[in-house]
Structure formats: C-alpha cells, structure tokens
Amino acid sequence: MAQHDQDRELSAPAGLVVRASRPSDAEALAEIKNLPAVRAGTLRPPFQSVESVRDWLEHLSPQSLHLVAELDDRVVGEASLRCQEGRRRHVADLGMDVHDDFAGKGIGTALLAALLDAADNWLDIRRIELTVFADNAPAIALYRKFGFETEGTLRSWAFRDGDYADVLAMARLHRI
Numbered sequence: 001m002a003q004h005d006q007d008r009e010l011s012a013p014a015g016l017v018v019r020a021s022r023p024s025d026a027e028a029l030a031e032i033k034n035l036p037a038v039r040a041g042t043l044r045p046p047f048q049s050v051e052s053v054r055d056w057l058e059h060l061s062p063q064s065l066h067l068v069a070e071l072d073d074r075v076v077g078e079a080s081l082r083c084q085e086g087r088r089r090h091v092a093d094l095g096m097d098v099h100d101d102f103a104g105k106g107i108g109t110a111l112l113a114a115l116l117d118a119a120d121n122w123l124d125i126r127r128i129e130l131t132v133f134a135d136n137a138p139a140i141a142l143y144r145k146f147g148f149e150t151e152g153t154l155r156s157w158a159f160r161d162g163d164y165a166d167v168l169a170m171a172r173l174h175r176i
Contacts, residue, residue, distance in 0.1 A: 012106045012109065013071055013105055013106050013107070015071055015072060016070070016071050016106070017069070017070045017071075018069050018110055018111060019070065020068075021068045021078065022057070025057065026050050026053045026054035028068075028074070028075035029053050029075060030048050030049065030050040031099075032078065032097050032098075032099050033048040033053065034047065035099065035100040036100065037100040038098070038100060040133075040160065040161065041097075041132075041139065042097065043158055061082065061083075063083040063084075063085065064080055065080060065083075065115065065118055065123070066078065066079075066080040067080065069098075069107050069110055069111050071102070076098065076099045076107055077097060077102065077107040079094070079095065079097075079108075079111035079112065079115050080095050080115075081115050081118070081119060081125065082095070090124070090125060090126040090127060091125070091128070091129060092119060092123070092125045092129070093128075093130065094115065094128050094129065095130070096108060096111055096112065098111075103138065104138060108142050109142065112146050113146075116128070116172075119174065125174065126173060127171055127172070127173050127174075128148075128171065128172045128174075129169070129170070130143065130170050131157070131167040131168065131169055132167060133165055133167050134153060134165070134167060134168050140168065143170055146172065148171060148172040149171065149172070150168050150170050151169045151171055152168070152169045153167070153168055153169075154169055
C-alpha cells in the first residue's frame with residue numbers, strides 16, 4: 001500500500017462505513033442537504049423535501065456511483081460520480097456533501113478516496129471534474145490533496161445568499 005493511501009486511511013474516524021446509497025437514506029440526506037454550510041456550498045435551493053430526495057435516489061442513472069458515509073449508523077455525508085457518455089465516457093462529474101457537524105473530521109477524505117478508487121480501478125474514468133465555490137478553502141484543500149488542479153475561475157457563476165459568487169473549475173486526470 002502506498003504511503004498516501006495509508007495516510008488517507010488513518011484520517012477516517014473509527015467506525016466510519018462508506019457504502020452505496022439506497023432510497024431509505026432519503027430522510028438523512030434531506031437533512032444534510034438543508035444544513036446551512038452544505039447548502040452554501042451547493043447549487044441547491046433551501047427546503048429540500050424528503051420526497052424529492054427519495055425520488056432522486058430512486059432514479060439515479062446507471063452511469064452514476066452514489067455513496068454515503070455512515071458513522072455509528074448515522075448518515076454523515078454523501079458523494080457521487082456522474083459518468084458522462086459518448087465521446088466523454090472517460091469523464092465523470094464529482095459532487096460531495098458532509099454534514100455540518102462532521103466537517104473536517106475525515107468524512108470527505110474517506111468518501112473521496114472511495115470514489116477515486118472506483119474511478120481509477122473499476123470504472124476506467126480518466127478525468128474527474130468539479131466546481132467549488134472560490135471561498136470554500138477546506139473543500140479546495142481536500143481536492144488538491146487528492147490531485148485536483150484548478151483549471152480556471154468562473155466569475156459570478158452562481159447566485160448564493162443574495163449575491164453572485166465565483167467558483168473554481170477543478171479536475172483530476174488519472175495518469176496510467
């Protein structure tokens with residue numbers, strides 16, 4: 001095992017389980033999606049209903065991989081890869097949320113490590129893309145730790161909390 005893989009494993013909290021999502025996770029995921037810090041880092045509007053989250057979970061594309069992180073039987077985070085098709089089938093888009101109360105505790109690291117393992121070793125994904133708000137320093141640091149590089153700044157990209165916000169376009173290329 002490479003040293004960086006050992007470092008990632010050591011940073012996950014004891015008892016953390018990363019697994020595939022299921023429709024029964026809808027209530028926990030709706031709670032996470034409605035938290036202030038999570039919502040500020042996404043494009044979701046406030047007041048996500050359990051029903052809309054359940055519908056989304058029940059209709060995930062077969063081209064997607066959606067994982068949740070559980071700690072002591074409580075869902076504390078989620079992450080996904082949405083694989084592209086056709087001439088971009090080597091590309092996936094990344095999304096991730098970590099419960100406000102568990103930010104900075106290794107949940108994002110564990111989720112991202114699991115997604116990248118699947119992308120590199122099972123899905124033949126060469127390029128993973130994401131956008132992250134330019135003021136989200138913890139998320140940017142996490143992505144950089146895993147080899148994501150900033151490819152550009154998209155100015156006034158989204159309306160958030162009454163103002164327009166910039167995002168960074170980041171990507172990671174898997175080198176074979």
